[in-house]
Amino acid sequence: MNSSLAFLRRFLAAWVLGVPLLVAAQAEPTAQAVRVTGAVARELALDRQALPALPQASASVADKAYEGVPLWDVLSAAGLAPAVAGRRHPTLSMYVLARGDEGYQALFSVAELDPALGARGALLAHRVNGAPLGAGEGLVRLVVPGDLKPSRAVFRLVELRLQSAP
Ligand SMILES: Nc1nc2c(c(=O)[nH]1)N[C@H]1C(S)=C(S)[C@@H](COP(=O)(O)O)O[C@H]1N2
């Protein structure tokens, strides 16, 4: 009798404590900002308020009209800071790792993004076809004009990490 009562108590305690923890884990909110990190002069965090306040641009990709902030503007605001010194044209050996909140990653060379070189016009999009991004796309989707498939169009973007090739 006593032991089954103890079991019931433990069961109830696990239930009462465990359920809210489980719910909290499942309801993990979409990241509230895109962070610009790594080899930059100053790290940035762009949140829901900051993004629409920056100069906007648009891009059409796969029959969708995206609006957002040019990726190059954000990289310029953060300031490229090559980690390897004494190199001619040091940004030519730098790259950006774009990461979604679940760990999905896609890499861009700084040169392909540079308006003086590849000029891809990549956008940190926060609106599509005149409305906020779709459910599941998060706060920001990286939109990449010129890519034939949207494989690098990282949704639920949380980080842009600048690195220098060794
Ligand atoms: N965060 C994140 N972004 C991602 C992916 C992913 O798995 N995670 N898949 C990519 C791939 S391979 C494709 S084809 C497109 C699919 O986007 P869509 O469902 O809007 O067509 O999203 C890209 N962006």
Ligand SMILES: [Mo]
């Ligand atoms: Mo894909």
